[in-house]
Amino acid sequence: TQLLEQSPQFLSIQEGENLTVYCNSSSVFSSLQWYRQEPGEGPVLLVTVVTGGEVKKLKRLTFQFGDARKDSSLHITAAQPGDTGLYLCAGGGGSNYKLTFGKGTLLTVNP
Amino acid sequence: DADVTQTPRNRITKTGKRIMLECSQTKGHDRMYWYRQDPGLGLRLIYYSFDVKDINKGEISDGYSVSRQAQAKFSLSLESAIPNQTALYFCATSDPWQGETQYFGPGTRLLVL
Numbered sequence: 001t002q003l004l005e006q007s008p009q010f011l012s013i014q015e016g017e018n019l020t021v022y023c024n025s026s027s028v029f030s031s032l033q034w035y036r037q038e039p040g041e042g043p044v045l046l047v048t049v050v051t052g053g054e055v056k057k058l059k060r061l062t063f064q065f066g067d068a069r070k071d072s073s074l075h076i077t078a079a080q081p082g083d084t085g086l087y088l089c090a091g092g093g094g095s096n097y098k099l100t101f102g103k104g105t106l107l108t109v110n111p
Numbered sequence: 112d113a114d115v116t117q118t119p120r121n122r123i124t125k126t127g128k129r130i131m132l133e134c135s136q137t138k139g140h141d142r143m144y145w146y147r148q149d150p151g152l153g154l155r156l157i158y159y160s161f162d163v164k165d166i167n168k169g170e171i172s173d174g175y176s177v178s179r180q181a182q183a184k185f186s187l188s189l190e191s192a193i194p195n196q197t198a199l200y201f202c203a204t205s206d207p208w209q210g211e212t213q214y215f216g217p218g219t220r221l222l223v224l
Contacts, residue, residue: 042215092211103153
C-alpha cells in the first residue's frame, strides 16, 4: 500500500511570511499532484510534477519533485490571506490510475 | 456552469435509512470516482468506475454501493446509514488522455443521526 505523509498538518502564519509544506513517501510515484481545497468546495489541481528533480513555479508557489520521485514540497513566498486553504498532495502511477492522497495541510494566512 | 455537480449539497438522515448521493458531469470523461473526506484522514476512495460497465471497489467500500447509469452519471448509495458515515463526500472525474488529473465536484455534506 502506497502512503503519502504530509507535514505539517496545520500551519497558521501572518501575511507576508514564507512557508514550506512537505509530502513524503517510501514509495516511488510516476507523478505527484498538488491540489488546493477551499471551504465548501472540492479540491482543485494546482500542478503536476512528473520528472525527478523537477521544479515548477506558479506565481508565488514553487513545487519540487524529489530526485527519487518519493517526495515533494510546496513553497509559498510572501503568503497572502487568499492562500488560505487545505493543500493536498496526491501520488499517481498506482494500479489502474488511482491517486493516493495525503491527509492534507490546513494553511491559515492571517492579515 | 460547473463541470461536475453533486446533489444534494447537504443531507441529514437517520440511522438505518437508505440514501443516494448523485453525481453528474459534462466533461465527457469515462472515469468517475467517489471519495469521502474526514478531518485528519484525508480523501479515501470508496468506489471508482472506468466506464459504464466497469465498477471497482476502493479502499473503504463496505456499507456503500454505486450505480453508473450513464457515462455522465455515477450515484453512491448508503444502504443503511450509520453515524460513522457522517462525512463530506466528493465525486471526481478523470480522462486518461489528460494524465491523472482528477476534477472534483463541490461535495455533499452528510450527517447521519
